[in-house]
Amino acid sequence: MNDVPWGDLALNLLAVTIAIIVFIGVIMAVAIRIKNQSIIDIFWGPGFVVAAVVSYLVSAGGDGDDTRRLVVLVLTAVWGLRLGLYIGNRNRGHGEDKRYTALMRKQTGSLVAFLVRKIYGLQGLLMILISLPVQFAMYQDSSLGVIGSIGIAVWAVGLFFEAVGDWQLARFKADPANRGRVMDRGLWAWTRHPNYFGDSCVWVGLFLLALGAPWGVVTVVAPIVMIKLLVSFSGKALLERGMRRSKGEAYEAYVASTSGFFPLPPRRSAGRRAKSTS
Incomplete structure (x- = not known):
């Protein structure tokens, strides 16, 4: 596997990680303000769209096949945005999901630390991990x-x-x-x-x-x-x-x-x- 573009992939992974941290951080800040942690469910799908967009931009000008890159971007965006819109419409007007309400009753110590440990940190890690095919596909030069x-x-x-x-x-x-x-x-x-x-x-x-x-x-x-x-x-x-x-x-x-x-x-x-x- 000497032909693996490890440097490009590492840079892409770093960029996606930073983008997801910012994305998740903004959602957490809004959720704390409106006292509704279940809004993270709405942004699960769109989080992968963020990873796809960042990967597409970072890989621009590289050796990746442009058709493959565009197809992966579009497919990820269609799936992620549809899912986010569906969950957002479904949850509209229903307040915080009872699962999150029950979880918040167990909160001790720092609110931010608790949320990162129990909700947002795990969500972010999963977005980064599960988006790996999207990231890797951007650097493959075959049709x-x-x-x-x-x-x-x-x-x-x-x-x-x-x-x-x-x-x-x-x-x-x-x-x-x-x-x-x-x-x-x-x-x-x-x-x-x-x-x-x-x-x-x-x-x-x-x-x-x-x-x-x-x-x-x-x-x-x-x-x-x-x-x-x-x-x-x-x-x-x-x-x-x-x-x-x-x-x-x-x-x-x-x-x-x-x-x-x-x-x-x-x-x-x-x-x-x-x-x-x-």
């Missing part, structure tokens, strides 16, 4: 090729599942007739988490776009970490624990009949509907 094209296709599948799943769930919840029901229609009949499955595909796609050179394989850590977060920590596992407590048998029936993550044909009869609030 997109077959693997890059497959990466774009996987990203497109992911965005479809994530965006359509979010849209279907929002429409379902907005209809008063669905009060007391579990969302088990559309993509939600094929997987209990079309949005999380889509998110995973997006980052697998971006990883494939970082394979324009053999050394890009080291960025596989990014989709692994993202999928682990979505399945075992802040995503699927956390949500399902809450749903089981609040929805009881109706959600258990949904769990028994619907794939937990990877989309599969529904196993229940067409007329069977769980009775509980999604």
Whole structure:
């Protein structure tokens, strides 16, 4: 791996780290002022857009293939901005998320130190780590090729599942007739988490776009970490624990009949509907 542009990558990583620290710091300052720490969720996706924009600018004039660089920038921006707008619109008028309210009750000592340790420091580190495929792809001089094209296709599948799943769930919840029901229609009949499955595909796609050179394989850590977060920590596992407590048998029936993550044909009869609030 003697041809790896270590100096350029190190400079890029430094620039992204500084940008993310500033980005996260501004969000934390605003959150403290308005007493709502859950606004960080809105800026999770846009944080990767910051990393992509900085990487695109820092890599300008280098040896990276311009088409690959632009594609990675655009795909990251479309995913990140859509996600931020969706969460911002969903959370509008609802105040601080109860998870953050419960966390803040445990605060001791310096508020800033507590927030950095419990919320913002981890978020920033994850943004830097998971954005590695975006950063590395900016310095690869090969054309997109077959693997890059497959990466774009996987990203497109992911965005479809994530965006359509979010849209279907929002429409379902907005209809008063669905009060007391579990969302088990559309993509939600094929997987209990079309949005999380889509998110995973997006980052697998971006990883494939970082394979324009053999050394890009080291960025596989990014989709692994993202999928682990979505399945075992802040995503699927956390949500399902809450749903089981609040929805009881109706959600258990949904769990028994619907794939937990990877989309599969529904196993229940067409007329069977769980009775509980999604």
